[in-house]
């Protein structure tokens with residue numbers, strides 16, 4: 001389908017009858033997904049918001065249940081977020097990130113109803129990347145600037161208009177009968193293919209990660225780990241800004257006879273991450289914690305799900321306070337040397 | 340720099356030099372750990388050396404270290420010496436006179452958020468380029484707020500000084516004075532906006548050499564002082580708590596603000612406390628290891644203007 005740019009504001013406003021609509025926004029040098037300003041049609045077109053859209057499906061902090069002690073027993077309430085959402089302008093790497101969260105939170109032996117409720121109520125409208133940046137490396141991880149995995153619609157900027165690829169029933173339902181859309185012609189799809197070729201041409205050369213898993217299977221005790229983490233200061237910039245990192249922590253916020261059970265993001269970089277109640281910590285220093293990050297993403301996740309849990313969005317590279325570049329780390333591990 | 344580090348390693352004065360090397364992105368250097376003379380050849384120093392390496396000192400207990408410090412970094416080391424966190428004879432201080440550190444965020448604003456794909460340091464500043472643009476930027480246009488009025492660019496303490504001493508700049512708390520002059524509602528709104536951004540990644544705390552508590556109050560679970568979720572009020576609690584723990588200690592190196600991945604304006608709070616320490620008590624942290632610490636010293640002549648009727 002095709003939609004003129006001038007009609008986008010009307011289309012997005014129309015969605016508000018049924019959905020909350022989230023768009024990428026940049027202000028004061030900072031970008032994230034926020035609710036649409038009705039009537040404006042505004043959304044930021046730069047690549048990769050600083051904060052990924054992850055928190056819209058897997059919030060940084062959420063109440064799972066609350067309780068209140070009464071004279072006759074306990075009153076319990078579970079808290080589901082049932083808002084119907086459209087996430088507009090999602091980049092292919094972030095959509096792929098959601099697919100990895102899906103694997104974790106909808107596996108056979110662990111059904112996370114909090115996540116699933118949000119996921120089922122969410123429609124993802126993607127925006128293809130015409131000008132990948134130098135930190136984009138999605139093509140090294142099975143994705144690409146026009147990749148469709150996880151998306152319900154993919155929009156491609158043709159200048160005055162967008163070409164819209166319909167990818168899933170949820171996406172089809174969203175635009176069905178909407179007067180803003182007209183069928184696309186063969187010339188439009190030809191233009192899309194050319195833009196895709198152009199975008200791929202701008203990507204940095206693909207990293208060869210084929211030997212990585214095998215190296216990680218063997219190098220748990222290698223000296224490479226002694227050096228590769230050395231400048232890491234153990235913050236959570238990389239994991240919190242990663243669209244695939246999903247470790248969480250539970251805590252209780254209690255006030256007198258009532259309280260909340262709260263789930264928040266956790267990070268393998270923190271000393272608290274696997275601290276046992278006894279005081280023992282199997283990952284006592286930054287070395288073990290950094291190794292865990294790499295092992296989880298590039299070895300354990302592969303064993304569990306057949307894919308590496310990195311989508312190549314480059315956020316951890318851009319925002320790490322000490323420029324610990326994961327591409328560099330992977331190269332060193334594959335080469336078996338520390339720089 | 341390279342020569343000095345090389346010599347220290349060759350002569351076995353130290354077995355590890357912590358300095359800076361070029362990073363993997365334009366505008367970036369990164370902490371670098373040199374253990375051999377050959378590795379020392381990768382060291383660099385320039386206005387993009389934004390990290391404060393003193394933090395790493397606390398991690399090594401066996402090595403004899405060489406450590407590269409700018410003026411403000413040296414002051415944070417002085418505070419650590421004063422607080423008995425570091426043994427003076429374990430570290431060989433390689434001081435570099437500093438004329439200011441570039442704030443990458445200001446550069447990004449100057450190029451309207453476009454991607455910078457290449458950058459070069461020049462005598463006057465930097466040249467940045469990207470798709471369809473090239474821009475010549477003077478260091479002074481993009482200096483970190485802390486550096487604009489830095490009086491201590493030449494390290495106050497060192498074993499080897501690499502380069503010529505630099506002139507002290509004139510103290511400049513213009514940013515804080517302007518902020519103090521705003522009506523309370525505007526100040527509150529500003530902090531609310533900044534605190535709402537914080538994702539509680541603790542990069543600011545973790546890069547700060549003076550945040551060395553084995554258990555930070557934010558990590559305590561019994562009692563749990565604040566919510567683990569990044570709600571604005573809890574974020575504020577964290578930052579106020581941290582700022583107070585740094586009152587009279589913070590040396591205005593700005594490393595925390597540069598480390599923040601989402602650009603929270605941390606120096607408003609820190610520099611206000613620095614200015615207060617100066618105005619109220621005539622105190623500046625990190626000038627001399629023998630200097631008593633501000634908050635553990637009682638002086639009957641201390642001003643008490645903040646006490647009701649005082």
Ligand code: SF4
Pocket residue numbers: 231232233234235236237238239269319320321322323324542
């Ligand atoms: S790699 Fe960088 S962002 Fe990640 S924990 Fe270490 S210092 Fe923080």
Ligand code: SF4
Pocket residue numbers: 047048091092093094129131132133136137138139143144145146311312313314
């Ligand atoms: S990593 Fe790929 S999908 Fe993600 S923003 Fe860059 S080009 Fe687009």
Ligand code: SF4
Pocket residue numbers: 536537538539540541542543544598599600601602603605
């Ligand atoms: S570095 Fe920034 S986002 Fe992280 S905790 Fe500090 S202020 Fe918050």
Ligand code: SF4
Pocket residue numbers: 415546547548549550585588589590591592593594595596609
């Ligand atoms: S609080 Fe920030 S400016 Fe102050 S000493 Fe620590 S890192 Fe430096």
